[in-house]
Amino acid sequence: MLKVENIFIYINGIRAGGLPLQGREKELLSQLKEGVIACDEEAVVALSHAVIREGFDALRAIFEGLVPGMEHVGNLYEQQEYFIPELLMATEAMYAGLNILRPHVARVDFGVAGAVVMGVVHGDVHDIGKNIVKVMFEVAGFEVHDLGRDVPLEKFVDEQLHCDAELVCLSAMMTTTMVGMRNVIRRIKEKNPEAKIMVGGAPVTLDIADRYGADCFAENAGNALKDAIRMFSMLRQLRQQAMDAETEAERGKR
Numbered sequence: 414m415l416k417v418e419n420i421f422i423y424i425n426g427i428r429a430g431g432l433p434l435q436g437r438e439k440e441l442l443s444q445l446k447e448g449v450i451a452c453d454e455e456a457v458v459a460l461s462h463a464v465i466r467e468g469f470d471a472l473r474a475i476f477e478g479l480v481p482g483m484e485h486v487g488n489l490y491e492q493q494e495y496f497i498p499e500l501l502m503a504t505e506a507m508y509a510g511l512n513i514l515r516p517h518v519a520r521v522d523f524g525v526a527g528a529v530v531m532g533v534v535h536g537d538v539h540d541i542g543k544n545i546v547k548v549m550f551e552v553a554g555f556e557v558h559d560l561g562r563d564v565p566l567e568k569f570v571d572e573q574l575h576c577d578a579e580l581v582c583l584s585a586m587m588t589t590t591m592v593g594m595r596n597v598i599r600r601i602k603e604k605n606p607e608a609k610i611m612v613g614g615a616p617v618t619l620d621i622a623d624r625y626g627a628d629c630f631a632e633n634a635g636n637a638l639k640d641a642i643r644m645f646s647m648l649r650q651l652r653q654q655a656m657d658a659e660t661e662a663e664r665g666k667r
């Protein structure tokens with residue numbers, strides 16, 4: 414089991430501080446990124462299979478190949494070099510790669526796993542970011558109840574109660590849909606004040622998270638996992654302390 418302090422080294426290693434990419438792996442991951450940018454689904458499929466066949470790390474291929482490719486596509490869209498049809502094709506290429514790589518991602522035992530409900534809020538179909546966050550949570554052994562995208566408010570509330578999830582993760586990529594998070598958070602807290610809520614997505618900031626009453630905000634998948642692990646460890650510790658205090662009080666009575 415990895416110690417909590419080592420989680421940071423592990424996660425940072427995925428994207429930056431780990432072993433530098435070299436040789437064939439570097440070449441494959443750079444081609445994966447280019448494949449997404451070129452909206453070339455066939456190439457992304459072939460390259461993803463090559464990553465697995467040649468024994469390279471699937472998680473690294475997702476975070477250092479597919480994700481930077483999609484981020485670059487986002488920049489091209491903002492510079493008006495790409496339009497909606499290119500976005501759709503790049504999304505298909507990215508998902509084709511993700512579907513091949515995801516089953517090969519190694520799980521790591523952080524010793525704090527629990528149930529998490531996750532989804533993209535009503536009116537919003539941008540689900541790539543949420544699915545990347547989901548991969549991270551699955552790596553750490555969390556049981557993810559994925560509600561998908563364009564999720565009606567009440568579905569989050571019902572699912573949290575149904576699976577007694579300690580954490581609900583809400584994603585929104587548009588300013589118009591982000592405002593819906595406030596109601597989801599209010600309703601979940603009304604029904605279960607114990608549930609913790611984490612929000613994220615491009616327009617969301619720490620200030621907004623605070624104003625909406627969320628417990629946590631993370632700007633990317635790595636930080637989302639770090640914060641979730643921190644939160645779960647703290648909850649476990651508090652529960653243990655409460656149980657110890659109760660046992661102590663019982664002993665005192667006898």
Ligand code: B12
Nearest residue numbers: 487537538539540541542584587588613614615633634637
């Ligand atoms: C791809 C894309 C699409 C694809 C989505 C495909 C899909 N299945 O997701 C398609 C083509 C369908 C699309 C449609 C539209 N889009 Co669009 N889209 C994008 C684009 C270019 C990239 C988003 C993306 O996937 N990024 C890559 C991923 C990896 O990053 P990410 O999503 O930010 O996720 C990371 C973090 O945000 C965070 N995160 C995300 N979720 C969560 C959740 C939690 C709990 C946490 C902790 C963290 C977290 O972690 C993730 C991983 O590190 C963005 C522009 C951009 N630069 O972001 C516009 C963008 C989001 N789209 C936009 C718009 C306006 C639209 C449309 C209205 C366009 C139209 N005229 O039809 C429609 C809306 C449809 C709808 N109702 O939702 C705007 C939103 C503007 C705004 N601020 O409101 C953007 C910002 C483009 C722009 N600058 O105008 N889009």
